[in-house]
Amino acid sequence: MTAAGLHLPTAGEESHFPPTPGDFWQPLFAIPGTEYYFTRPMLLMAIATGLLMVALFVTTRRAAIVPGKGQWLTEQVYNFARNGIARDMIGSKDFMPFVPFLFSLFVFILLNNVFGIIPPFQNPTMARIGFPIGLTLIVYVVYHWVGLRKAGGVGRYIGGMLPAGLPGWIKPFILFLELITFFITRPLTLALRLFGNMFAGHMLLVVFIVGGWYLFKTFEPGLMLVALPAWILGALLTVFEALIQFLQAYVFTLLAASYIGGALADEH
Template sequence: MILRAASGEEGGFTPPGPAEFDLPPIGGSLGSFDAFGQTFEIGVTKPMIQLVLVALLVFGLFFAASRKQAMVPGKLQFVGEEAYGFVRNSLGRDIIGSRDFQRFVPYLFALFFFVLFNNLMATIPVIQFPTFSRSGMVYALAALTWIVYNAVGIQRHGFVGYFKHQSVPHGVKGPILLLLVPLEFLSNILVRPVTLALRLFANMFAGHLLLILFALGGEYLVLEMGGAYAAVGVLAWILFILVAFLELLIQFLQAYVFVLLTAMYIGSALADEH
């Protein structure tokens, strides 16, 4: 839940921070280990359960939508077909190209709705926690995309040919290659999964942190400060509601951008020229 006591031990306002995202294991810790100068607990956390629930939800929803196919679709089938068509056409065919896109549509489709539904977890009452505000989960998802686009690129061009394809700009010759080749290699092979993950993680983290700030700040101003500060607290709650609606748009856009970039990376790996 977002709302909690806003005052610190000495009576002042305690601003929310990264500690708000460190959720304890459900049912207690199963153990711990030390690494990088820190102690990490082993256990099942809320974001882990959300990942499983969303995976089951995505599978169950679209399995139900496709189970009874009819010439005149029902409401659920219509929604499923429209969702599939959106990903297939705008994120598959238009980005990867009509020659190769079809075999990647299942991955793009599952990826889009998996990311979207996990993002929406931040808005669902009681849950109210964005799964991908935990960076490790986003990096794992970006690593999967990294494996996919590099694997298909190597399959298309060969191992040496693919890395040459990704590192040597077409039509560029001469000493400038000494500068461009390392930069292209870093950008296309090493940096892409990092920036792909950071974009999603940072938006989910910052958006949720902003909501906590408005909610707790408004609570503190109304309940603790009172008087003229109460009006500012009410304004903070109004901003909380407005930002919550804005977050719905951001949650959709971040899922779209994540899959759009995935499709672009796959398309560039399959392209004949860099």
């Protein structure tokens, strides 16, 4: 298994480059009695969940006024999600009930993203479209449930999507566009943005790291020389990818908070 989560063939094995779709199918074992498989991304997701549970428990079980290093780090991340995301996007009046959800969402996505550059994982789970879709569905249910509860009914909730003061003849067209935005465009772009960035970054690392290996193993001096700058660029891209991984976790959580804040706005 390489930095990209792909198998590098050894001597005597047939090799191919660039990777094929089959290289991304990574089943570990079949689930007994079913046609389904437990895959490597599923394992990484389970590991991320376990690591977060243990880390949060260990750093907060003996919380003190003067925090230790672990407690201090957890508090910094929590305060970032609380003040920099929840309060800023939802408002100081209504934000507190949503802080645990947004904090959990942020750290969960961030850790799974960072798996893309941490050995021996080196495979971002959010580069599998099913996982961003699952998180998006949770956000989708939350902000629509909040909006419906705030409005007091489906009719009022949908009616609140229309800006005040519109001429009657244009309201059906604007409502149609708003329904597409709230029920289709928002969840679609939220999931695809996270997936696309994680998948694209993963592929860049594949190209330069695995590609460099294929050049090196030709044992031709000219190609072996080209492998070195490919690996150097791969290392630089790894640092850049770490920034993208943080930003994508932040953007996803920020947009989730924005949608919740919009659902709680007075016009709803």
